[in-house]
Amino acid sequence: MTAPGSAARPDPLGPEAVEDLARWVAMATVSSDPERAAEVRRSAHWLTAAMRRLGVPRAEVWETQGLPAVYGCWPAADPAAPVLLVYSHHDVHAADPREWRVTPPFQPVRRGGRLYGRGASDAKGQVMCHLWALRAHLAAGAGSGRAAPAVTVKYLIEGEEEIGSVHLADLLAEHPGELGADVVMVSDTMLWALDRPAVCTTVRGSVTATLTVRGADRGIHSGAVSGAASNAATELARVLGGLHDDSGRITLPGFYDAVADPAPALRESLADFPFDTAAWLEQTGTFAAQGEAGFTVPERLWTRPAAEVARLTAGRTDMPSLGLVPPEAGADLLLRLVPDQRADRVAEQLRAWLDARRRPGYRYLLDVSPTISDPYRTPSDHPALAALTRAVGHAYGAPARPIGNGGAAPAAQLARACDAPVLFFGTGLPGDRWHGPDEGVDLAALRLGIRALTRFLGELARSSGNSPAPPGP
Known part of the structure; x- marks a missing residue:
């Protein structure tokens, strides 16, 4: 062409x-x-x-x-x-x-x-x-x-x-x-x-962080403790499952307070943007268009914030699981911000969000990268x-x-x-x-x-x- x-x-x-x-x-x-x-x-x-x-x-x-x-x-x-x-x-x-x-x-x-x-x-x-x-x-x-x-x-x-x-x-x-x-x-x-x-x-800003959950001092054979011991992987899954509500909105406290409306010119441009969902799915290799309810894909990409889980780790990855209950699990998180959000404020909101989800029997560590933008x-x-x-x-x-x-x-x-x-x-x-x-x-x-x-x-x-x-x- x-x-x-x-x-x-x-x-x-x-x-x-x-x-x-x-x-x-x-x-x-x-x-x-x-x-x-x-x-x-x-x-x-x-x-x-x-x-x-x-x-x-x-x-x-x-x-x-x-x-x-x-x-x-x-x-x-x-x-x-x-x-x-x-x-x-x-x-x-x-x-x-x-x-x-x-x-x-x-x-x-x-x-x-x-x-x-x-x-x-x-x-x-x-x-x-x-x-x-x-x-x-x-x-x-x-x-x-x-x-x-x-x-x-x-x-x-x-x-x-x-x-x-x-x-x-x-x-x-x-x-x-x-x-x-x-x-x-x-x-x-x-x-x-x-x-x-x-x-x-x-352009959106970003906050990246690593969340680590620990439930035991070492991996324990499931035959000895299954059903009675803390499982770091399932606890991490529980915490991450609360990162979004049922409508796709991010649940950090106060997260949307500073989300600004898009500039008038951008909003007008998006109103008649010729977006082809099928072509976008093919170009990106994505199976389905997901995200915050009530917004189009271009609006989600360019005018709304986002939170992604970029990586998950738990248990032995270098060999078979050996039937062990994993003592530790981790996730890399990536939050995308829009004007007029501030990265340092969102980092504080992320910490507050985790604090509200802690429960006995586990240790939680949130490491926010200093290279936020x-x-x-x-x-x-x-x-x-x-x-x-x-x-x-x-x-x-x-x-x-x-x-x-x-x-x-x-x-x-x-x-x-x-x-x-x-x-x-x-x-x-x-x-x-x-x-x-x-x-x-x-x-x-x-x-x-x-x-x-x-x-x-x-x-x-x-x-x-x-x-x-x-x-x-």
């Missing part, structure tokens, strides 16, 4: 660009695996070199107490031009090769208009889109003799996003001058569909949002509508540190299988992304009163 907005336009994504991305995807930059730390470092140096090949005057690796980030900066010729800071990440989620069918996770392959491999969509393809768009933007201005972008472009590409951005706060505190910006753009988000141009205006909404009246909306509409050949993003991003943290509004732009799609087997990126989405970002650089300059180079493709 021909991508929207692609007729009679030059292809901004040549074979060499895809090969470059494939080389990067082949690096196993799994930040959660200490044995892959060297690969994350190699990736940081590779990206720095890629920026320098493009001509970025300042490109360097920033070390942290953990894994490195990459910083780049190309100043505009006009010191009064807007400053854009692009945030993304070069680390990837862990992958089990036994689950992959198209290709092993770090042996990228191009097939049927897609590039498969871990990180091809989340988020190495998105990072490369920005570099390719900058190249196209510079080429579009070559006729005017301009050798610099119409706006100052900065990059912060961290290496620990998949483990909670544990040292992002340190980077922001240590480099306030380098990271100063008028606008921040987070490129770690999804589109909805290639034929439905949209601009993300909200607040939700964020882009100011609806900011000129940069209008510039991005125009650019996306131009690339797709149709007006762009506002949507939300179901995942989380450190947008609120970046907004506070940079004292700047945050925009969102991504090239991921629901069928790209982020964090799952056979992750891949649709090359048509990358092409549209390049065109939109190229146009955006000029639109951003124009929105501030600067005279940009000729518009991009």
